[in-house]
Amino acid sequence: MNLDGQPASDAILPANLQALQRLAKLLGVKRGFQLYILVCPDPRERTHLIGRLTRTPELANRINMTVDLAEHGPNTNPPDDVSMLEARLHRDAPPDAIVHLVNGDGWLDAGRLADLNLHRNALAAQVNASLLWWLPEPTVIALARNAPDLWSWRTGVMAFEGSSAPTTLTPAPPPALDWIALSGMSSEAKTARLDALASALPQLESPPIRLALQFERADLLQSLGRMDEALNLLRGDILPATGDLPSERANALLRIADLLAARGELDTALHLLSNEVLPICKRLGQDMGIAITRGKIADIQIARGQLDEALHILTEELIPAFERLGSVRAKAVTQGKIADILMARGQLDEALRIRTEEQLPVFEHLGDIRSKAVTQGKIAEVLMARGQLDEALRIRTEEQLPVFERLGDVREKAATHGKIAEILMARGQLDEALRIHTEVQIPVYEHLGDVRELLACRANQAIILLKRAAPGDRTEARRLLNQALADARQLKLPGEVEAIESWLSGLNDD
Amino acid sequence: MYQPPRNLLQALQQLDFDEAIGPSDPRFVDTDFGRGATDLRIRLLSKFGLSLSTGEFFPTLGRHVLLFGPIGGGKSTELMRLREQLLAPNTPASGRLYPILLNVRGEVDINNLEYADLFLALAHAVAHELDSLGLQMSDVHIAGLQRWFTEHVLTQDAIRELATQIGTEAEAGGGWPLLLKLTARFSAVFKNSSTYKDTMREVVKKTFTEFAQAFNDFIRAAEGMIKAAGKGERLLLLVDGTDKIPLKQAQSLFLEDTEQLICVQALVLYTAPITLKYAGTTHSKLNSELVLPIIKLESRDGQRFEPGWQAMHQLLDRRIDPAAFASPDLRDTLIQTSGGHPRELLRLLALACESSDTGIIDAQTVERAITLLAAEYRYWLAPEDYTLLAQVDAANGQHVGNDERTRNLLWRLALLHYNDGSWRRSNPVVRRLEGYLHARQALAAPTP
Numbered sequence: 001m002n003l004d005g006q007p008a009s010d011a012i013l014p015a016n017l018q019a020l021q022r023l024a025k026l027l028g029v030k031r032g033f034q035l036y037i038l039v040c041p042d043p044r045e046r047t048h049l050i051g052r053l054t055r056t057p058e059l060a061n062r063i064n065m066t067v068d069l070a071e072h073g074p075n076t077n078p079p080d081d082v083s084m085l086e087a088r089l090h091r092d093a094p095p096d097a098i099v100h101l102v103n104g105d106g107w108l109d110a111g112r113l114a115d116l117n118l119h120r121n122a123l124a125a126q127v128n129a130s131l132l133w134w135l136p137e138p139t140v141i142a143l144a145r146n147a148p149d150l151w152s153w154r155t156g157v158m159a160f161e162g163s164s165a166p167t168t169l170t171p172a173p174p175p176a177l178d179w180i181a182l183s184g185m186s187s188e189a190k191t192a193r194l195d196a197l198a199s200a201l202p203q204l205e206s207p208p209i210r211l212a213l214q215f216e217r218a219d220l221l222q223s224l225g226r227m228d229e230a231l232n233l234l235r236g237d238i239l240p241a242t243g244d245l246p247s248e249r250a251n252a253l254l255r256i257a258d259l260l261a262a263r264g265e266l267d268t269a270l271h272l273l274s275n276e277v278l279p280i281c282k283r284l285g286q287d288m289g290i291a292i293t294r295g296k297i298a299d300i301q302i303a304r305g306q307l308d309e310a311l312h313i314l315t316e317e318l319i320p321a322f323e324r325l326g327s328v329r330a331k332a333v334t335q336g337k338i339a340d341i342l343m344a345r346g347q348l349d350e351a352l353r354i355r356t357e358e359q360l361p362v363f364e365h366l367g368d369i370r371s372k373a374v375t376q377g378k379i380a381e382v383l384m385a386r387g388q389l390d391e392a393l394r395i396r397t398e399e400q401l402p403v404f405e406r407l408g409d410v411r412e413k414a415a416t417h418g419k420i421a422e423i424l425m426a427r428g429q430l431d432e433a434l435r436i437h438t439e440v441q442i443p444v445y446e447h448l449g450d451v452r453e454l455l456a457c458r459a460n461q462a463i464i465l466l467k468r469a470a471p472g473d474r475t476e477a478r479r480l481l482n483q484a485l486a487d488a489r490q491l492k493l494p495g496e497v498e499a500i501e502s503w504l505s506g507l508n509d510d
Numbered sequence: 511m512y513q514p515p516r517n518l519l520q521a522l523q524q525l526d527f528d529e530a531i532g533p534s535d536p537r538f539v540d541t542d543f544g545r546g547a548t549d550l551r552i553r554l555l556s557k558f559g560l561s562l563s564t565g566e567f568f569p570t571l572g573r574h575v576l577l578f579g580p581i582g583g584g585k586s587t588e589l590m591r592l593r594e595q596l597l598a599p600n601t602p603a604s605g606r607l608y609p610i611l612l613n614v615r616g617e618v619d620i621n622n623l624e625y626a627d628l629f630l631a632l633a634h635a636v637a638h639e640l641d642s643l644g645l646q647m648s649d650v651h652i653a654g655l656q657r658w659f660t661e662h663v664l665t666q667d668a669i670r671e672l673a674t675q676i677g678t679e680a681e682a683g684g685g686w687p688l689l690l691k692l693t694a695r696f697s698a699v700f701k702n703s704s705t706y707k708d709t710m711r712e713v714v715k716k717t718f719t720e721f722a723q724a725f726n727d728f729i730r731a732a733e734g735m736i737k738a739a740g741k742g743e744r745l746l747l748l749v750d751g752t753d754k755i756p757l758k759q760a761q762s763l764f765l766e767d768t769e770q771l772i773c774v775q776a777l778v779l780y781t782a783p784i785t786l787k788y789a790g791t792t793h794s795k796l797n798s799e800l801v802l803p804i805i806k807l808e809s810r811d812g813q814r815f816e817p818g819w820q821a822m823h824q825l826l827d828r829r830i831d832p833a834a835f836a837s838p839d840l841r842d843t844l845i846q847t848s849g850g851h852p853r854e855l856l857r858l859l860a861l862a863c864e865s866s867d868t869g870i871i872d873a874q875t876v877e878r879a880i881t882l883l884a885a886e887y888r889y890w891l892a893p894e895d896y897t898l899l900a901q902v903d904a905a906n907g908q909h910v911g912n913d914e915r916t917r918n919l920l921w922r923l924a925l926l927h928y929n930d931g932s933w934r935r936s937n938p939v940v941r942r943l944e945g946y947l948h949a950r951q952a953l954a955a956p957t958p
Contacts, residue, residue: 022864029523117756118621144890148922149621149756152581156864157886 012048019158020049026156027130028058031096033123034130034155037143041136041346042162043103043386049160050100050134063097070103072352073383074391078107082115090126097129103386105139106349110146117147124153136346162346187449190220207241211248214238218255225451227491231259250280250289254296261300264494270300288330291321295334307341314338329371332362336375343382352382373403373412377419384423393423411453414444418457421464430468437461455487459500466507478507512536516831518871522863525829527853530586530750533594537828541584541852544805544821546929551592557797558607558746558777562595565602569744572775576764576782579802580923581753582853585781586613588802589748592779596746607777608742610639615751617697619707623755625763625770626714627707629725632747632776634693636732645739646686651731654724656684659692662717668709722773729776746777753781757921760786768795785921787931788912801930805850810907810933818850825852829859836872847880847938849926854937858883884939887924891945895919899936900949907933 012020023036040046054064067088069078079085093099108116116123123131135143137159144151197217204210214237221230234256242249253276260269273293281289294317301310314334322331335358342351355378363372380395396419404413421436437457445453462477462484481504488496514537515521531538542548552562554577559569579585593609595601612635614620618627633655640647649656663669696710714721729745736742752760760783763771771778772795780796787801806818822845826832835841844862848855861879862871894915901910902925910916919925920934927934940946 018865021867025519025522025864029519121615121619121621141889144886145892148890148918151890152922154886157882157889159885 012052013045013161016045016049016160019160020052023132023156023158024053024056024059027053027062027098030130030155032128033125035150035153036130036132037140037151037154037157038132038134039137039140039157039159040134040162041344043346043348045160045162046102046134047387053098059098063094064100065093065097066100066102068103069101069107070349070352070386071106072349072356073379073386074388082112082119086119086123086126089123089129089131093127093129095128099127099129099131101131101133103349104133105136105347106353108135108139108143110142113143113147113150117150120150120153130155136348138345138347186447187224190224190449194220194224211238211241211245214241215251215255222259224449225491227259227263231256234259246280246284247286247289250277250284250286250293253277253280254293257296261296261303263492266300266304270297273297273300287321287325288327291318291325291330294318294321295337298337302337302341302344307345311338311341314341328362329366329368332359332371335359336378339378343385348382348385352379355379355382369403370407370409370412373400376400377416380419384426389423389427393420396420396423410444411448411450414441414453417441418460421460425464425467430464434461434464434468437464451487452491452493455484455491455496458487459484459496459503463503466503474507478504481507512828514828514831516834518830518834518863518866518869521830521834522860525856525860525863527582527856530590532587532590538587539821539824539828541805541821541825543817544815544850545803545818546806546815547803550588550800550802551595554592554779554800555603555607557800558744558779560603560606562603565604565606567603567606567743569607569777572772573777573797574768574771574774575779575797575800576786577779577800577802578782578784578787578798579753580784580804580851580920580926582851582856582923583784583802583804584852585753585802586750589750589779589781593748596742605740606743607746608736608744609746609748610635611748611750613750615754620751620755621759622707623752623759623763624711625767626711628749628752628763629714629721629774630693630710631697632749632778633725633728634697635747636729636745637690637693640732640735641690643739643741645735647689647728647731647735649685651734652686652689652728654727656689656692658717658721658724659696662713662720663696663710666709666713669706718770718773722770726773726775729774744777746779749778749780751781753783755783757783757785757917761789764796764798765789771796783921784927784931785917788917788920803929803931804926805852806928807846807850810928819845822848822850822852822855825855826859829856830863834871836870840871840873840876843876844879847883849935849938850928851923851926851937854883854923854939880939880942884942887937887940888943888945890922891924891940891943893945893949895924896940896943896945896949897952899925899940899946900953902934903936903941903950904953907935909934 023038026034026036040049050064050066053059067079067085068076069085070076071078079088089099133143140157194217197213197220201210201213201217204213214233218230218233218238221227221233234252238252239249239256242252253272257269257272257277260266260272273296277293278290278297281293294313298310298313298318301307301313314337318334319331319338322328322334335354339351339354339359342348342354355375359375360372363369363375376395376399380392380400383389383395384392396416400416401413401420404410404416417436417440421433421441424430424433424436437460441457442454445457458480462480465473465477465480481500485497485500485504488500515524542550554575555562557575558573560567577585577588589611593611596603596607596609598604612631614623614628614631617631617634696706733743733745736745752763755763764780764782764786782798784801787798805821806815807822808815808818819842823841826841826845832838832841844858845855848858858879861882862875865878865882866872866875868875898910898915898919902908907928916925920927924937924940925934926937936946
């Protein structure tokens, strides 16, 4: 099968070429009803794979059609049940057509899976076409386990990888418990406050007041990207001062664990949380503290890619705990983490359902317009992953930006502009995307003294320059990437260092 | 003369896992010795009162026999072979049993099969066979079945449209042509319409005594006609595809509804999923002893079993030209990895044909095919499954119980059983998975 010489817009991951060739071969020789299970976590990669397949010369005379099974998001029109899907395929799919069934991770729930298992005969009798089920791995596992009869009819199973290499650099969320109070302060204001604290602290004798201000100092240092200083302060001054105050000690340890996790020292962070913070919370009977600590343990598991374990903690421990404690907000935030995991696993429709049906109503009810806007941003991410760029752009510009403007949250506003630039880049509007980074984002982060965001912004500028490839762009991109790499190393951010190094090595290969 | 394809794409195109190969097909291979089951047909026919060697024949009035085996293990081929053997002239067994082969998979919805559907499909198969032989039953012999249709089925409100149509035809003729139409139409109803199906099932259930009597009279009359035509003394109904129905349906059909099945006084052989053998069929009133084993590549003590290797080599060589392999030992690797299961071998071959970039199956391609097949098992095997498989292997194939997990593993071919089921081994591809390796390691580790 000739899959070479395809347009760059259909560029697929090299790792996926072999599986795609197998699929193309089978499609080329097998006729009549065929069932293919295609494991793919990434809708963008799936789109590229379908594009490549459609342009394969040997399959050129086959009619391709796509059935979108998404139940959530704009313009969805999934069949109500398996019978309706069967009827739609019977009506629309001509003989030997290649039918791509996409976004079915949420649609294919336990009930429909059981129905499909029972309907396989009728489906085969009614539909004389190749059905290509593009599904994320968790849905494929559910299908293999719970619909064994359908599984036994598979013509082939092909596993494709998602694009794990980032196309842009999104900095990890800053490791602080609550950034709301500090997020809008300028770097000058923060530095001034730090100076004020430095002169005031030696004069203060009251230990509780001193401790509270030391915590604020640590937060300020963190917000300025001075992670080492924050960590030293927490370890050297704050922790010893919490001697007979176990809850404050747990608080300090939590922040230390956050900082360590952000630097990639996951084992040490996990050890602190499991062996020091958790026992204190248990001894004090602090159910909320236990839940928060378990949540942070889940965060580390997510960072390690142990998504199943993290999902177990979130769904089996945290959600019931927050329900018991009556904390609807914490529950909604946890659901957000669950949605993040589902999205990482390619279960976009279920992630979207959680965002729209579980999280948004809670934040609306609480009047938490900031969290609502953040959640809408997550919805836009899913839509972007699905290729619904216009709707994603509308949410960013019409729903999110006005809220952050109203709140005076310059940091979130700048971050949203960065996301808008990402969408514009995907639409090929490179000059406008570059302008946003240069004229809108960078001044804000420079003003805030946020080195972490600045380095991400510079890396993203470089990527756009490389894509634009105008004279001089390549040199400027290399300069920006080198600067971002130095900052990432300085801040000890292993994920960012790895991503930037990979882009730089790509440049050096030329 | 048949030549197996050398071209990998051609070989791939011709590989259809659901296609049963009959004895006259050039790809057919006699696997009796390879399975260690040389007397299976003798034992099978003796259940129906026929001695294959002497032709002695003394059947009971009715007999329902289950033939177990894993899916893709060759049961359909065995039934086609049996049919051919019984129809062959000038053998001691000639003219005794006249076989009628019904594959329910093509006739009814096998995902939702009940005894009512089966009986109507059988009635249609018998009527159709007689018709193809140019035999027509007289009105007297079909009166019972026809009366049951007209009094109980065609009067149903839910199938009024169909009844009206058939009623018009009945007025035009009736008799044998009408019965042919009725059985064909209502057998098809079970496949295509859930409304008609539910109504028909309800009718069969409510009037079962009457239906069974009419059906038995019909079978008796058909046997009379077959005998009069010199084709055989009794009918042997070979029902294929009942091993592919969902387990719950199979359990219901062969364990729970057996009273209805044995009300039918006919000689019937059904294929059944191997799992059912271990799900309480010993208490069933159906005859449930016979198992078609898969091909043995080694004996339980680990000794190479040459007839098994020969059979598997022939199976492979008739699907693809041996020249398609870079070296002969690669064929051995595929066979070894199949565990002696014919369909697993064909799956591996298909995956190898798909994976080759060079038009030849080399070592890298074989390795890739094995990895891909193993990955397909990884999707559904649970951690506890690996533990059980490792336990079976550690116990040298001894049965370690027949719980639902074991039955599921047998059904889905992660666990293979040999001979008549006296010993088992995990599927060799599963042994490559990390889950299995961990389970083996955990078993080997000394207990604290």
